[in-house]
Amino acid sequence: AQSVAQPEDQVNVAEGNPLTVKCTYSVSGNPYLFWYVQYPNRGLQFLLKYITGDNLVKGSYGFEAEFNKSQTSFHLKKPSALVSDSALYFCAVRDRDRGSTLGRLYFGRGTQLTVWP
Amino acid sequence: DGGITQSPKYLFRKEGQNVTLSCEQNLNHDAMYWYRQDPGQGLRLIYYSQIVNDFQKGDIAEGYSVSREKKESFPLTVTSAQKNPTAFYLCASSPRDRGTTNPGLKSGNTIYFGEGSWLTVV
Numbered sequence: 001a002q003s004v005a006q007p008e009d010q011v012n013v014a015e016g017n018p019l020t021v022k023c024t025y026s027v028s029g030n031p032y033l034f035w036y037v038q039y040p041n042r043g044l045q046f047l048l049k050y051i052t053g054d055n056l057v058k059g060s061y062g063f064e065a066e067f068n069k070s071q072t073s074f075h076l077k078k079p080s081a082l083v084s085d086s087a088l089y090f091c092a093v094r095d096r097d098r099g100s101t102l103g104r105l106y107f108g109r110g111t112q113l114t115v116w117p
Numbered sequence: 118d119g120g121i122t123q124s125p126k127y128l129f130r131k132e133g134q135n136v137t138l139s140c141e142q143n144l145n146h147d148a149m150y151w152y153r154q155d156p157g158q159g160l161r162l163i164y165y166s167q168i169v170n171d172f173q174k175g176d177i178a179e180g181y182s183v184s185r186e187k188k189e190s191f192p193l194t195v196t197s198a199q200k201n202p203t204a205f206y207l208c209a210s211s212p213r214d215r216g217t218t219n220p221g222l223k224s225g226n227t228i229y230f231g232e233g234s235w236l237t238v239v
Contacts, residue, residue, distance in 0.1 A: 009157075034227070043121075043207055043230035044160075090159065104150070104175070105228055109159040 002027045004093050006108035013081050013115055021076040021111045023091030033074040034092040034105065035065055044090060050074060061085070081115045088112050120144065121231035123208050129239045130195065130202060138193045138234045140208035149191035150209040150228065153177060160207065166191055167213065195236060206234045 003026045013019045025031055032051055036044040048059025055067040065076045074091060089112075092105040121142045130136045140149065148167050152160040162175030166185040180199025185191055191210075195202045211228040 036230075041233070041235075043123075043232045044209075046227050046229060049227060104162055104165060107160040109157065 002093060002095050002106045004091050004106055004108035006089075006091055006111045008111050009109075010112045010114065013113070015083050015115050015117050016080050019078050019081040019085070019113065019115070021089050021091075021113060023074045023076065023108060024072050025074060025091070025093040026072065027093055027095040029095050032094040033065075033067060034094070035059065035063070035074075035076050036090045036092065038088040038090065038110075040087075047076070047089075083115050083117055086113055086115050121208060121210055121229060123206075123231035123234045125234060126232070127235045127237075129237050131239060133197045135194055135196050136236065138195070138206055138208075138236070140191045140193065140231060141189055142191075142208075142210045142231075143189060144210060144229070145188075145212075146210035146229075147188065147213040148211045148228075149185065150211075151175075151181075151183065151191070151193045152207040152209065154205040154207060154233075163193065163206075202236055203238050204236060206236060207231060208234075 005024045007022055011021055034049045035047040037047055038044050047063050048057050048065055050057050050067045058064045063078050065074055067074050088110045090110050091108040094105050124139045150165040151163040153163055154160050161177050163177055163181050164172055164175055164183040166172035169185055169188050172183050172185050180196055182194045208231040209228045211226045
């Protein structure tokens with residue numbers, strides 16, 4: 001079965017410091033991996049995705065994520081955090097090899113990132 | 118501007134009442150989705166549709182119904198059978214792969230979300 005784990009409900013970091021939001025996944029085949037961000041009372045905004053190729057993916061707002069197949073991880077990173085990065089972050093996976101999934105995404109439970117000044 | 122429009126933003130439902138949440142997109146996307154978000158539980162899939170006049174149940178379809186009569190529209194009805202409907206509802210859409218054996222089934226296409234609708238039972 002497809003699943004996504006975000007082991008930290010909350011991540012706190014000081015502005016200017018690097019941040020990491022962790023994600024591990026489980027799929028029966030090869031994955032497509034996504035990160036989304038949600039601000040309060042808003043929909044999800046797409047940040048970046050891994051499809052194939054370079055394991056380091058760069059996305060919006062200076063975020064990047066590294067795909068590690070051996071560790072089945074796709075951690076979100078940013079070299080220097082901003083207070084405005086404070087939000088709820090979701091990792092999601094789609095199994096590219098299972099036709100029965102019909103394109104659906106499986107989401108983690110979300111990680112609340114707080115960046116303090 | 119292109120995008121996904123959900124309405125209303127806030128909706129209150131009385132016990133025993135059916136309500137319908139609207140979702141319209143002008144992105145020319147074939148696939149559309151409805152998710153429910155509860156605090157601490159992430160997003161759960163209610164229904165999805167890969168093409169007009171076709172839709173599939175997700176993980177928590179009981180107490181909900183949908184229709185897909187037009188490509189741009191995918192309304193969600195929360196029926197009185199849904200015992201705990203208070204939640205944040207998110208509509209989403211994505212393009213389908215074309216020119217493959219199973220269009221849309223092996224897709225790295227991004228799913229894009231609307232701004233959500235809050236439903237509260239009063």
